[in-house]
Amino acid sequence: MGNDTSGLSKLTDTVESMISGVPSPLRKNFFKALSQLSTAAINIPTTWLEGKSAEIKASYEARVQIIKRQGDNIAENIETPKEYITKASEKYASKVIKEQLNLDQIALNAANNLISEGEKNKEDTTEEISDDWLNEFENYGRLKSSDDMKLIFGKLLSGEISKPGTFSIRTIRLISQLDNDAAKLFQRLCSLSISMHLGGKIISDARVVSFQGSAASNSLSKYGLSFDNLNILQEYGLIITDYNSYMPYPLCVIYENNRIAASIVFGNKHYGLLPTDNDKYDKELKLSGVTLTKAATELLPIIPLEEVPEYKSDLETFFENKFLKLQLIK
Known part of the structure; x- marks a missing residue:
């Protein structure tokens, strides 16, 4: 778990280091993607995300309470040993955490790409990254555990942040379906x-x-x-x-x-x-x-x-x- 925390810390540090160097139109897309995909976005100390931190935390805590209440209701309404319900809850929580860590690493890879290609990302654009695109990307990206696929998804994300429309939703689905x-x-x-x-x-x-x-x-x-x-x-x-x-x-x-x-x-x-x-x-x-x-x-x-x-x-x-x-x- 120590490595996971370290990875999240690196992501937060990377995000903070990018703020001053990213052109403002690109920064808007970057923060939009990060606020949806990554836990590191909760603690970004920027005016752009003022008010967002509390909103994200409140949403997260609300989801936790909902899951807890659902678990309590299940426990009350079915005849299942409490140990089984506890184990199932732990397994579900472990799955959610693993998927979030995948997204955090993908976001870190995307941030590193944007840093290394900073000079190529000076072109001004008013295009905003699509909500539908981000939703599809999140659905597939959270399931990617291999380093190679997380690198590729990081490139997909940084490319779409730099120029929305670069990668179609169909392309995300296609790369996700490939076996080894x-x-x-x-x-x-x-x-x-x-x-x-x-x-x-x-x-x-x-x-x-x-x-x-x-x-x-x-x-x-x-x-x-x-x-x-x-x-x-x-x-x-x-x-x-x-x-x-x-x-x-x-x-x-x-x-x-x-x-x-x-x-x-x-x-x-x-x-x-x-x-x-x-x-x-x-x-x-x-x-x-x-x-x-x-x-x-x-x-x-x-x-x-x-x-x-x-x-x-x-x-x-x-x-x-x-x-x-x-x-x-x-």
């Missing part, structure tokens, strides 16, 4: 994916390129995405049903004076495609392969990626055969 095997497959899918970015945003496409033949014929099996594995990803709504769809990528070709309309993002790095022969390079550049769904594309930037050197090497060779070179850009 599906989660590992999704991590591999994201690790192999390229995406087209324009102005820092993914535009309409994220995919794993199939270099030879169709992915439906196991062309990606040596990278861990066999036909059977793709079917699992498709059943979870992470990839579209056509395993050999294509998208033109000529916007990612570097033209004269190092101009580029869009970048290719692979492994969280931005690249352009530099022609090695201006006459011979593939002008249409249709890239075929496995396409991520909208929900999977939303999640792509926050999933921890693995390094798959063999795939990167094959990707570079694939472009070289089209007289294009993957050029790292800032």
Whole structure:
């Protein structure tokens, strides 16, 4: 229990340290989320939450009294040993505390994300994080006990605080439904994916390129995405049903004076495609392969990626055969 108290203390300290550095529009969303999700919000010493502390405490104490009265009523109206009722009450209380600790840790992770990305969060916005979104997030987040999932949910929360509408409710539900095997497959899918970015945003496409033949014929099996594995990803709504769809990528070709309309993002790095022969390079550049769904594309930037050197090497060779070179850009 000492570690749990320490974690809550760290969360409160982190929240307090953020107050002066967070732009006011972002701070409003941050406090709104925290006041719903985290016990640390009860003690935040800020004028924004003046009056909220007593309200939250009163609400909490009222819920405790209601639960106590319900327990007393059950004890009075059913013939059950008192020891059994006491044990059941303790088990229920333990479950509630565990779920709240999960939310507190997720809130701490989100706070740390906002601190580390402070310079990226200067953009002024009047959008308010949705109550419906927070309700769904709370319902699923409280059940996440693994460190990996709490990190991902922390990124979901900080992303939505920074820019409401970044992650749909459907996306929250989808990531919550993944079992361990599906989660590992999704991590591999994201690790192999390229995406087209324009102005820092993914535009309409994220995919794993199939270099030879169709992915439906196991062309990606040596990278861990066999036909059977793709079917699992498709059943979870992470990839579209056509395993050999294509998208033109000529916007990612570097033209004269190092101009580029869009970048290719692979492994969280931005690249352009530099022609090695201006006459011979593939002008249409249709890239075929496995396409991520909208929900999977939303999640792509926050999933921890693995390094798959063999795939990167094959990707570079694939472009070289089209007289294009993957050029790292800032």
